[in-house]
Amino acid sequence: MNRVHPETLLQVEDLHLSFGANAVLRGVDLAIVRGQLLGLVGPNGSGKTSLIRAVTGLLPVAPGQVRIAGIDLAVDPLAARRQFGFAPDPTRLPPALSGRQALSVAAAARGLDTTPASTLELAERLGASRWIDQRIETYSLGTRQKYAILIGLIGDPPLLVLDEVMNGLDPISSHELKLELIERCERRHCGVLLATHGLEIAPTLLTDAALLHEGRIRHRWGSVELGHWRHADPGAFERAVVAALRSDPAG
Amino acid sequence: MALSPTNPDLLVRDFLRHNRWSQWRARTAETAFSALALLVFAGFALWVGDSLWTRLLAPGTPWARPLPAALVGVATAFAIVARARSRGQGLARVHASDWLAAMPLPAGARRNARARLVGSDAALWLLGVWLTLAWAWLRADQSAPVLVVALALGSLGGSAIAWLMPGAPSEPAAERIQRRERASAVAIAAGTQGLRLLGAALEPAAARLPRSAPWVAFAFLLFPQSTPLIAVPGLVLLFTALTLSLDLIGHWHVRYLADQAWLDAQPLLPRHLFRAYLPYLTRRTLVLSLIFGACLHVLGAPLLFALALTVMLAAAVADAVLCGFATRRAPGRFPMLLILHGVIVVATTQVLPPALPLVWLGCALTAWRQGNR
Amino acid sequence: MTAILQISNLSKTYASGLQALKPVNLDIQRGEIFALLGPNGAGKTTLISVICGLVRATTGSVLVDGHDIQRDYRSARSLIGLVPQELATEMFETPLATAAFSRGLFGRPPDPALIERVLRGLTLWDKRKDRIQTLSGGMKRRVMIAKALAHEPRVLFLDEPTAGVDVELRRDMWALVRELRDAGVTIILTTHYIEEAEEMADRIGVINKGELILVEEKSRLMAKLGSKTLTLQLQDPLALLPPELAQWQLTLKDSGHVLEYRFDTNAEENGIPGLLRRLHELGIGFRDLNTEQSSLEDIFVSLTGKRAEAAA
Numbered sequence: 001m002n003r004v005h006p007e008t009l010l011q012v013e014d015l016h017l018s019f020g021a022n023a024v025l026r027g028v029d030l031a032i033v034r035g036q037l038l039g040l041v042g043p044n045g046s047g048k049t050s051l052i053r054a055v056t057g058l059l060p061v062a063p064g065q066v067r068i069a070g071i072d073l074a075v076d077p078l079a080a081r082r083q084f085g086f087a088p089d090p091t092r093l094p095p096a097l098s099g100r101q102a103l104s105v106a107a108a109a110r111g112l113d114t115t116p117a118s119t120l121e122l123a124e125r126l127g128a129s130r131w132i133d134q135r136i137e138t139y140s141l142g143t144r145q146k147y148a149i150l151i152g153l154i155g156d157p158p159l160l161v162l163d164e165v166m167n168g169l170d171p172i173s174s175h176e177l178k179l180e181l182i183e184r185c186e187r188r189h190c191g192v193l194l195a196t197h198g199l200e201i202a203p204t205l206l207t208d209a210a211l212l213h214e215g216r217i218r219h220r221w222g223s224v225e226l227g228h229w230r231h232a233d234p235g236a237f238e239r240a241v242v243a244a245l246r247s248d249p250a251g
Numbered sequence: 252m253a254l255s256p257t258n259p260d261l262l263v264r265d266f267l268r269h270n271r272w273s274q275w276r277a278r279t280a281e282t283a284f285s286a287l288a289l290l291v292f293a294g295f296a297l298w299v300g301d302s303l304w305t306r307l308l309a310p311g312t313p314w315a316r317p318l319p320a321a322l323v324g325v326a327t328a329f330a331i332v333a334r335a336r337s338r339g340q341g342l343a344r345v346h347a348s349d350w351l352a353a354m355p356l357p358a359g360a361r362r363n364a365r366a367r368l369v370g371s372d373a374a375l376w377l378l379g380v381w382l383t384l385a386w387a388w389l390r391a392d393q394s395a396p397v398l399v400v401a402l403a404l405g406s407l408g409g410s411a412i413a414w415l416m417p418g419a420p421s422e423p424a425a426e427r428i429q430r431r432e433r434a435s436a437v438a439i440a441a442g443t444q445g446l447r448l449l450g451a452a453l454e455p456a457a458a459r460l461p462r463s464a465p466w467v468a469f470a471f472l473l474f475p476q477s478t479p480l481i482a483v484p485g486l487v488l489l490f491t492a493l494t495l496s497l498d499l500i501g502h503w504h505v506r507y508l509a510d511q512a513w514l515d516a517q518p519l520l521p522r523h524l525f526r527a528y529l530p531y532l533t534r535r536t537l538v539l540s541l542i543f544g545a546c547l548h549v550l551g552a553p554l555l556f557a558l559a560l561t562v563m564l565a566a567a568v569a570d571a572v573l574c575g576f577a578t579r580r581a582p583g584r585f586p587m588l589l590i591l592h593g594v595i596v597v598a599t600t601q602v603l604p605p606a607l608p609l610v611w612l613g614c615a616l617t618a619w620r621q622g623n624r
Numbered sequence: 625m626t627a628i629l630q631i632s633n634l635s636k637t638y639a640s641g642l643q644a645l646k647p648v649n650l651d652i653q654r655g656e657i658f659a660l661l662g663p664n665g666a667g668k669t670t671l672i673s674v675i676c677g678l679v680r681a682t683t684g685s686v687l688v689d690g691h692d693i694q695r696d697y698r699s700a701r702s703l704i705g706l707v708p709q710e711l712a713t714e715m716f717e718t719p720l721a722t723a724a725f726s727r728g729l730f731g732r733p734p735d736p737a738l739i740e741r742v743l744r745g746l747t748l749w750d751k752r753k754d755r756i757q758t759l760s761g762g763m764k765r766r767v768m769i770a771k772a773l774a775h776e777p778r779v780l781f782l783d784e785p786t787a788g789v790d791v792e793l794r795r796d797m798w799a800l801v802r803e804l805r806d807a808g809v810t811i812i813l814t815t816h817y818i819e820e821a822e823e824m825a826d827r828i829g830v831i832n833k834g835e836l837i838l839v840e841e842k843s844r845l846m847a848k849l850g851s852k853t854l855t856l857q858l859q860d861p862l863a864l865l866p867p868e869l870a871q872w873q874l875t876l877k878d879s880g881h882v883l884e885y886r887f888d889t890n891a892e893e894n895g896i897p898g899l900l901r902r903l904h905e906l907g908i909g910f911r912d913l914n915t916e917q918s919s920l921e922d923i924f925v926s927l928t929g930k931r932a933e934a935a936a
Contacts, residue, residue, distance in 0.1 A: 058352055058353055078357055081356075082355040086353040089350070094350065097266050098270075101266040101270075105259045108257040109356055110355060127663055127665055131642065131665050134642050140664060140670075141710060142665065143664050161353075168709065170664045170816035173663065524729075
């Protein structure tokens with residue numbers, strides 16, 4: 001197959017967003033290439049969730065440009081959306097459907113006939129399959145979170161957009177999820193954008209990290225730095241983030 | 252058109268239907284009981300309606316003339332379109348930010364799904380209206396009563412528009428309602444008076460729900476032919492009071508369920524939450540039933556009769572609210588319980604009218620105890 | 625000593641056939657901190673929801689200070705406070721309003737002095753008039769706790785109090801829970817972090833797949849399971865363990881590049897300084913060392929392993 005494989009999966013250029021007089025994003029530039037697992041870190045209220053919502057087309061932005069695998073999200077939203085998977089807010093999952101039914105609906109939305117076996121297998125690994133035929137309204141937050149992640153990963157899209165998905169996951173499942181994300185990036189050349197405030201997980205999972213503060217990307221760390229911190233003590237990355245925030249003239 | 256069964260929104264609908272069906276099957280006794288209550292109610296409606304149709308379709312009524320009949324047809328079309336529109340807008344609001352909002356769905360897929368969901372709803376209405384009309388036509392003496400033709404055409408036209416109209420949200424309206432709800436939430440918080448102020452939130456919520464006002468137009472059908480023009484405002488007021496009472500129950504019920512959903516994380520006593528709405532409900536019910544009774548009296552009903560009907564209206568609203576309270580854990584049973592209470596009350600009026608207050612009290616007490624469980 | 629919470633034969637089976645909770649028997653003592661430890665979906669939230677009256681039990685009963693949660697639900701529920709996982713406080717703008725409102729929810733008369741005490745105790749008093757939205761995640765969680773405490777409950781349930789909370793806030797939360805206990809509140813919390821259970825609880829119950837596998841005093845559980853592993857990344861690979869190191873429980877891994885030492889955290893002498901000294905004397909250099917505590921997974925493996933042995 002001679003399909004074009006663009007190297008850059010996400011390209012955000014000069015993205016602005018305001019709610020009324022309140023400017024949340026003030027010119028964000030961000031890129032993710034294949035194989036990159038980029039952590040979006042930043043203090044509460046720094047605009048992480050707004051950026052995620054803008055990247056997935058849930059918030060209209062102007063001015064600015066979002067390209068997913070080379071496709072402009074504003075020009076061809078359908079083709080752009082085929083290139084990424086997004087884990088929805090776990091509290092928004094349909095309460096009266098079972099987990100299995102929600103997965104079939106998500107599969108249908110991605111043009112698949114049935115829920116892929118790999119998704120069900122991942123549900124098993126995440127320890128979520130015990131509840132699969134139970135209505136979502138009876139799930140705890142952690143189990144809901146797992147189904148939201150499964151929905152985001154369904155159909156193996158090249159780019160994964162995940163917002164605070166590690167929240168509330170037990171250590172076993174968050175380890176399984178880490179393995180899955182790393183496997184997708186290394187073997188299948190996917191890219192991941194992961195917004196997180198849990199800095200402990202960062203060095204062991206991410207290949208890249210970007211600090212969002214006051215509506216702009218203030219600092220970016222590459223795989224070399226993160227690799228270095230991986231073997232240092234767990235607080236090293238946290239200290240680096242705090243140092244970057246302190247040295248930020250805007251902060 | 253992307254109207255394959257793989258349209259995710261239609262798949263959700265199918266799954267919901269399936270889940271509801273298996274729930275019904277799991278509770279056989281309850282389902283049988285509800286079906287029975289529905290049948291009794293339908294029988295009662297047939298019995299009342301039968302005499303109504305003969306009177307309405309008698310030759311010489313204004314509705315036998317083309318222009319008034321056409322007006323009724325247009326009102327029908329309007330009511331159907333208004334209902335479909337508000338439903339489509341509600342769905343569009345949900346679709347804008349729900350769990351499938353970021354999925355790669357073709358531009359028309361969700362709009363089509365909305366049209367299908369709203370359209371099948373409109374089709375059901377059309378079927379209901381036409382069945383009623385077929386029955387009326389059978390009862391009529393003429394071969395093609397003008398009113399029946401007008402209603403048939405009106406409902407068909409209304410349903411057609413509802414089918415073709417994609418449910419587009421009117422953003423400014425949605426924002427306005429959100430702002431008002433927010434303001435009332437702030438008002439509640441500022442008061443820190445606890446639950447009492449939840450009732451205050453009913454006011455903006457009332458603005459959001461579809462009004463049954465278009466249906467007032469149909470009240471004209473029921474006016475006797477000899478109605479003097481001067482009595483018409485009184486009659487209109489009377490029917491408005493009735494429909495507003497219906498709205499009152501509807502708004503309260505939606506709000507009550509929503510409030511309960513977010514307050515349920517609290518180990519909260521059911522009656523404390525319920526009590527919160529009582530001042531608002533009492534005030535409204537009193538005003539509406541007094542207007543209703545006063546209109547009756549002014550229109551010539553004896554004082555005692557008008558008073559009795561005033562009390563009955565207030566009692567009916569109170570009973571409906573209690574039914575909502577009783578079914579708070581399974582809101583699907585709300586209409587069933589209402590119908591059941593309706594059948595009991597009507598049966599009592601037919602058999603032993605003086606026992607009515609006692610029977611009503613019995614119904615109300617049962618509902619109250621059920622709700623407190 | 626009377627138990628403040630008596631759970632007997634409590635189970636929950638959903639219509640789909642899922643046994644979310646297998647029959648549970650458990651007594652919670654007055655004034656203790658009890659941690660319910662288990663992975664997501666194990667039934668922790670189901671158990672709490674049943675006790676708090678949000679979900680109806682299939683079998684069994686719960687007594688809260690002698691009051692049955694179904695027959696005498698009013699007294700039972702007024703003794704219980706619940707801090708749920710989700711931060712659902714959008715409706716109410718300020719911490720003060722939220723706490724005062726919540727007291728109203730339980731039909732208690734307003735008591736500004738008490739609300740002030742609760743908010744001060746949670747260091748929320750200075751922020752009582754701030755909008756909740758503008759507060760940090762940890763502060764929001766404190767607002768949820770203030771809300772649950774506003775009607776003076778005797779038993780407080782904390783459903784994953786530190787999920788999504790960073791390390792520093794987690795420590796604050798632990799201190800806070802101890803203060804509450806000292807003020808006489810019995811605390812039941814769920815967690816999937818073993819260090820959290822170890823840090824806070826007097827007793828720990830381990831739950832997995834709807835079954836309460838064991839309930840144990842913390843110290844005894846930790847003695848059973850509290851082994852740690854010290855991993856040394858060696859500079860030069862070792863072909864064999866030198867006999868000089870025989871007194872330590874060592875294993876060579878990764879074709880001689882990694883040396884692992886398992887030691888008991890509860891032993892007075894863990895032997896690490898001696899081991900490091902001896903390695904130095906032998907000229908065995910290492911690039912990196914780190915310690916790893918037994919994880920939740922290890923505990924489950926060892927528990928289920930032990931159960932299998934017992935059955936055999």
